[in-house]
Amino acid sequence: MSLSHVLLGLLARGPASGWDLGARLSGDPALGWNAELAQIYPALRRLLRGGFIALRRRRSPKGPPRREYRLTAAGRREFREWLAEPLEIPKPHAAALARLAFLERRSPETRLASLELYRLLLSDELTRTSSGTTAARRRRRMLLETELHWADAEIAAALSRRTLSPEER
Amino acid sequence: MSLSHVLLGLLARGPASGWDLGARLSGDPALGWNAELAQIYPALRRLLRGGFIALRRRRSPKGPPRREYRLTAAGRREFREWLAEPLEIPKPHAAALARLAFLERRSPETRLASLELYRLLLSDELTRTSSGTTAARRRRRMLLETELHWADAEIAAALSRRTLSPEER
DNA sequence: CGGCAGTATATAAATACTTATATACTTCGC
DNA sequence: GCGAAGTATATAAGTATTTATATACTGCCG
Numbered sequence: 001m002s003l004s005h006v007l008l009g010l011l012a013r014g015p016a017s018g019w020d021l022g023a024r025l026s027g028d029p030a031l032g033w034n035a036e037l038a039q040i041y042p043a044l045r046r047l048l049r050g051g052f053i054a055l056r057r058r059r060s061p062k063g064p065p066r067r068e069y070r071l072t073a074a075g076r077r078e079f080r081e082w083l084a085e086p087l088e089i090p091k092p093h094a095a096a097l098a099r100l101a102f103l104e105r106r107s108p109e110t111r112l113a114s115l116e117l118y119r120l121l122l123s124d125e126l127t128r129t130s131s132g133t134t135a136a137r138r139r140r141r142m143l144l145e146t147e148l149h150w151a152d153a154e155i156a157a158a159l160s161r162r163t164l165s166p167e168e169r
Numbered sequence: 170m171s172l173s174h175v176l177l178g179l180l181a182r183g184p185a186s187g188w189d190l191g192a193r194l195s196g197d198p199a200l201g202w203n204a205e206l207a208q209i210y211p212a213l214r215r216l217l218r219g220g221f222i223a224l225r226r227r228r229s230p231k232g233p234p235r236r237e238y239r240l241t242a243a244g245r246r247e248f249r250e251w252l253a254e255p256l257e258i259p260k261p262h263a264a265a266l267a268r269l270a271f272l273e274r275r276s277p278e279t280r281l282a283s284l285e286l287y288r289l290l291l292s293d294e295l296t297r298t299s300s301g302t303t304a305a306r307r308r309r310r311m312l313l314e315t316e317l318h319w320a321d322a323e324i325a326a327a328l329s330r331r332t333l334s335p336e337e338r
Numbered sequence: 339c340g341g342c343a344g345t346a347t348a349t350a351a352a353t354a355c356t357t358a359t360a361t362a363c364t365t366c367g368c
Numbered sequence: 369g370c371g372a373a374g375t376a377t378a379t380a381a382g383t384a385t386t387t388a389t390a391t392a393c394t395g396c397c398g
Contacts, residue, residue, distance in 0.1 A: 002264045009271045019346050032266025041348060063345030064393050087265045087287050089294045094259030095171045097201025099252055101305040102178045118256050125258045136270040139319045146315040150308045188376050208355060210378060232375030233363050
């Protein structure tokens with residue numbers, strides 16, 4: 001169950017509420033995990049019941065009372081054990097990549113349009129990612145830059161194929 | 170439901186059995202999707218009931234009778250519609266990436282060991298990925314190469330920090 | 339003052355995915 | 369001829385995730 005452990009890891013950086021954790025997860029793709037609040041709240045309950053985190057209720061300056069959690073000793077131990085488990089190359093699981101994998105089955109025009117849209121998304125994402133000095137952030141930035149190069153190369157290839165094809169016929 | 174659509178996409182390349190589709194999915198990470206057979210078989214049932222694929226039973230030269238599926242016109246249409254849906258930058262969802270994101274919280278020795286293991290996994294994966302000329306395969310290769318560069322840089326940084334630290338104390 | 343936007347928590351229902359297990363057919367080595 | 373390994377299909381049970389919905393508190397704009 002990775003979500004729980006990622007939450008423990010985030011809490012190792014300091015106390016936070018479910019809302020905060022949700023914002024960190026969706027705000028930082030370099031974390032390598034994402035989750036909706038509807039999944040985070042029950043997970044925090046389980047961690048609390050298991051004694052891995054402790055609760056402090058605090059008034060919020062804006063909105064209803066916050067439930068802030070912090071790591072317990074057991075939580076820190078549990079996190080370290082998870083962190084020590086063996087790494088493996090992730091198997092991608094993303095609809096966009098699956099769509100890109102079928103690019104060859106599309107007409108040159110559609111293919112070009114898809115690539116240009118994806119290129120745009122990539123450059124947006126890259127400007128949003130720019131800050132941060134952790135290893136994971138550096139990795140994320142490098143990967144986005146590489147994807148951008150890939151998209152440019154594929155766009156160029158699609159363009160040349162498109163401009164050539166009338167003469168070929 | 171992306172799995173169904175990825176299966177349709179694979180069937181667009183020619184008829185196949187559940188077993189075949191499972192092998193293609195787990196054998197080609199560039200497809201961007203992965204699934205166990207236990208998920209594929211029910212998905213194929215649903216597609217069959219929905220009229221998106223058609224079944225032909227065939228004797229297998231080895232093992233029990235195969236159930237080979239091929240796309241129907243409805244299946245091809247459904248696939249094209251899915252393919253035309255808007256792309257978005259995938260939010261990663263992988264335990265290994267989450268562990269890498271917490272590298273900074275580990276001792277220099279452990280960090281180095283993790284990076285070296287990950288580097289090894291990457292180069293293994295890269296040799297296994299080498300063939301293939303589709304856009305998705307080119308993308309996958311480029312990304313793996315970039316990750317290798319990243320790992321090398323991080324390893325070098327960890328090493329220099331480790332060799333410096335005795336003098337710093 | 340009424341509604342909207344942002345903060346904050348929560349649950350139910352539906353869907354997707356993993357893990358474990360079962361079955362059956364074939365070939366090959368012992 | 370027996371067992372192991374590879375091919376092939378399948379289901380049940382457990383877990384994880386998404387989507388939809390509800391509630392409540394605050395400040396601000398009109």
